Amino acid sequence: MSVTAPPEHLDAHGRAESPPERPPARARSRAARSPRRRRTLEVLLAYGLLLPSLLVFAVFVFYPLVRQIYLSFFLTPPFPGEPKHYAGLSQIQQVLTSHDFLNSLWVTVLFVLYTVPAGLVLGLLLAVLAHQQLRGIRFFRTVFSSTVATSVAVASVIFFTLLNPQIGLFSYWFGRTGQLSVLDDPRLALLAVSVVTVWQNLGLAFIVMSAGLQAVPDDLLEASRVDGAGPWTRLRHVILPMLSPTLFFAIVVGSILSLEAFGQIDILTSGGPLQHTNVLVYAIYDQVFNQNNQGRAAVMTVALFLITLVFTLIQIRLLERRVTYER
């Protein structure tokens, strides 16, 4: 648009924006007389504004949730169209005590333990490094956060190649060329998948931690320097306490991400070898799409939902007390 062009749209806009009309005097006085009526209107307005997101949630979250709970009470046929049979609690009990489910649960717990703390520590480390005022640090900030722009699939394929027993660089470095692939080794497969996951989530962890570090007030850091604190004391007594809301956020989000992990397992190991990477989400997928057993899958889904819920509630109860400091 040329600079000299008359601001026609502004004029039109300005004219269109006539001052809001005041409600008729009678309506105003009625509203003033009846606070209950005004409150009702306010509630209606609130629900009206919430409606679009409620609809989306209803279709994609609430209905599937209810449907899964419902399905978990039924034995479902392996072929579509055949009738399902009500099984009550028996299927739930059977699934929850099955070796497969308990194995998946254990694998999932291990997977969270492998990925969350490591991701947190590495993210914090990179953030602290990138927080230094050094020449060329912007370049490294970009590099450190770059995995955010990679998808799980891309990350998995990269590592699949690196770990390839014939041509993989990692296999070469670790002297495993020509041997059994790490991804096929029951002792190492879950670790390998965890490494991929940590790497892929590192960008996010780095960005979150960097944002947290930016929020630590400079004068606190300077005061601690004058007060004689070395780098370690400063990290332990000044930075970490101020960072605790961020750490809390990262732990919760990281845990949920790990509980929900699917793509890397599907691409790298398909739950194997010998179920050693068969995390809950992959097991659910396997039940639905390979075993055609929707009922069993529903039980496991509800179980995963409850585990995530309880896990998050515990984290909130444990950590929230310690995380906020009013200055």
Added chain:
Amino acid sequence: MGRVALTRVTKRFGEVTAVSDITLEVEDQEFLVLLGPSGCGKSTVLRLIAGLESPTDGSIEIGDRVVNGVEPKERDVAMVFQSYALYPQMTARRNIEFPLKNQRTPKLERARRVEEVAETLELTEVLDRRPAQMSGGQRQRVALARAIVRRPEAFLMDEPLSNLDAKLRTQTRTELIELQRRLATTVVYVTHDQVEGMTMGHRVAVMENGVIQQVGAPTEIYDHPANLFVAGFIGNPPMNVLTGLPTSEDGRLAIETPGGGIPLTAPQQDAVRRSGATQVAVGVRPEHIRLDEDGPLRASVAVIEALGYENHVVCRLEDGQQVIVRLRAEVAAPREGDKVHLGAEPRRLHLFDATTGARIGT
């Protein structure tokens, strides 16, 4: 020895020169105030002494050693920040104790010194509270306690009173002065508040644009400002300044201002002649102007500001320039709109070269 000395110190941030070629010596047990408007570089000077910034040029000494390149914690100075910079997750006790812990002071000794300082500053009651549970005044005292407990060579204070309300500020000001005299320790105190500058310091260093304009006792700075900036910055209401051309009549020099010609004493005439100033700024403090039938300046009274103990008579010269006259409450004030004549004893006049701002004569 709590002496602090800066020699030809310059600090540049990229293109910006925050502190320019400053030389300043703070004696042991002296209370020195760095006074200036915001952005004048006074906080940078403090941070240079603390070691939070390193000088681009020049040397800094604390005690008897040069501390350029020495880490803040090795400098044995304590700093009180404007925001107090208390660690929010620690109680007052742990905040105060923190520097001692870092020095690996034994536990018993630590507890004893914290109690001692807490008693001095009346903090015993709140020792187990966190900063969020304390009032602004208490937080300020905790910050002070954290500095005192170390018994450092020097205290550096960066506007420590500016977050307090007016009443508490006045009270704390007095307490700080008493504390400094009692502890007999060196203090470098940064403020933009001229009242703090005038009342607290043994000496005041007035800064502007990264340069120290004048260093001296408060009264010296008030009575003999070194230049127009200091003259205008110190004093409330500020000094009246009228600019005019030196004109000679029958061999006698006067300054021709819009309100009329201001006569000078013989020594003042000599000084103006020697200075070669083409434009002269004449400054007079409001308390030194008299309403005088024979005064050389014609003005009309615009507003009377009654403060109870005194009146500020705001006058306007013919060209609209403002002159403030300070009258004791018991002296009859003119009415608004009155035509008045203003005068002052010649020895009360401060003369400056209007171009350079430098003081002319004594």
